[in-house]
Amino acid sequence: MPASIDPFARPDRRTILKSLAIGAAGVAGIPLLAACTGGTGPGGGPAASSGLTFGSSASDEVPKNAYKAVTDAFEKKTGKKVATNVVPHNDFQNKINSYLQGSPDDTFTWFAGYRMQFYAGKGLLAPIDDVWEKIGGNYSDALKKASTGPDGKMYFVPNYNYPWGFFYRKSLWAEKGYEVPATFDALKTLSAKMKSDGLIPIGFADKDGWPAMGTFDYINMRLNGYQFHVDLCAHKESWDQKKVSDVFDTWKALLPFQDPGALGQTWQDAAKSLGSKKTGMYLLGSFVTQQFTDPAVLADIDFFPFPEIAVEGRDAVEAPIDGLLLSKKGGQNQAARDFMAFMGTAEAQNAYASVDASNIPTAKGADLSKFTPLNKKTADVIANAKHISQFFDRDALPAMANNVMIPALQSFIKDGTIDVKNLEAQAKALYAAQ
């Protein structure tokens, strides 16, 4: 036997070595990932004095062109060049840490909330109080508050936002005689009625993990108030307390009415069943309307804010704000400051909205005349809100939102149980690492 093995020992050994190399490369990849997760990040050239660089995560066609309209308008007005670096939005968000520490662009697109305050607190952003002296009058107090850093200085210039609320088809509701619920009890009654009519009362999708945070945020704010939401997200309040378990207890009453297939579908899937009248209503951001390509369906969509439960009525609205930040390096470039100030005017926001009409401009005096009735309604809700929250994953530590809340909410949706003690234990460890 041994003699007969010899002739083909060679090719075998080669196979072995090759597969060993493949295996080793794979295993080597694991620690590699651990130690260099950053990569180079979205690139940015040096700031030219006659112009500025602008890092944009608006990589989809419509928003990309919308920002181009803004930069074109700025170039025309001031004669300063804007060099735009567009980076796919997932990459941009994933690499933001290394981006800000490397050579960031002078200005870049980002979000309000904890996600902005965190980087402001680390000194990676330039304060823009001088810019706000010029544009402050264009914004409501709620927006000004959302643009303020942890040190009380201004950092953020809001461009647009979009509210979260219940969307529904008017024709379906008229046909069945449903009425907009003002209170949580009315919402439950309505849902029960829809269920007996053979509908899925509340559309719901959580395969991606984040959409369920919207339900959590609203119940939390309606039960405990806006300030509690902010403090809980910043971990100034403990998760292990009655106020938090009350949120989940209240939610439990709503769970039987939410789409039972939530964990297997994306928000686009759930939007489809709202469009085809299988779902009675759907709690999501107004970006849901992007899914209704048929103009007849789109015109049939209406909106109502989350009903009141206990405190503050419907004063708070969840309306994530997108806008611009100035990097530390960009702080020395006057042209970049001018661009920030320009973004805070109705003129720039009109230029943006003329291309991308799915969001609501934030500056006062922006032209709403071309808006659909639905957009006017959502704009009204935001304008009348006393507090604007930013959605859990923007108001809280990203690790808390992604690593803790997503699995916790998914298991809550599955069986209606939640371990607030464990949430607190995880929050403690993660916030301590920052």
Add this chain to the structure above:
Amino acid sequence: MSITSQQTARASASRATGGPPRTGRGRVRRLTKRDRIVLSVMVGIPTLIQLVFVWLPTVMSIGLSFTRWNGLDLNDIKAAGTDNYQFIAQDYPPFWPAMQHNLLWLVFLALVATPLGLLLAVLLDQNIRGSKIYQSIFFAPVMLSLALVGIIWQLFYQRDNGLLNFLLGTAGTPQAVDWFGDSSVNIWAAMVAATWRHAGYVMLLYLAGLKGVDPSLREAASIDGANAFQTFFSVVFPALRPVNIVIVVITIIESLRAFDVVYVINRGTNGLELLSALVIQNLVGEGQVIGVGSALAVVLLFISLVPIVFYLSRTFGKENKA
């Protein structure tokens, strides 16, 4: 066998046959200066690459797993002792399910996917017509990109209009199985998808091995009156021993690295937790928690070391004896 031992062997051989006498310095120099430079470059560069890209990150990961760090300023690194390990073992709910799923994955690959690959290889080794075409078809999944794999399996598994529910006659009804969303079935759905890739890989390796089996062995077996099963299990399969060891190691490593399929389904949440997906979740992106992610990576590293060490000691141990 290493270069030096070959040299000494050759050197002693030449001494025995009366080769050139030793030079005054007491060592035979057979390599010219140029040879030595070439050799050191050839050995040095891979070693350097290995050091920089494998050992340095590994050591850094191990170091970082004992710290708390937000990934921003190096001054922010704080020692944390074994807190991160305590955290993943006690407070991090996805960790233990991930360990179980990795184990389940291993068992499934070992009992289903690998034997399936072997079966395919044996069948395709029979000189049937169109064998090359079948080989390409079965191997194709190994080469497909992540995104494509996601789309293909989406077509099978969709709840409302996927092929599987259509075949079961439940498409569009409330009884439709939610293959991706139901946490009691989605791990099986994912493992079937993984099998689809793994079997092709195993098939290719076994095919290569089978081509190397001396045909005279089979002839001898058939002369001795062995039937096809006996020939395969008593003669051919034992002769494939070197390949078998590779396959065992690959199966174990694949089950530890299992990542792509669950990542395209739902990023490894809701019943699809796997160690590799947790490592990514904690190390990449905004949700970065470097200490915890590194600790998870180190756990994965040490589990991976077991089969690798086993494999290396088997192969090289055997060679030294030979």
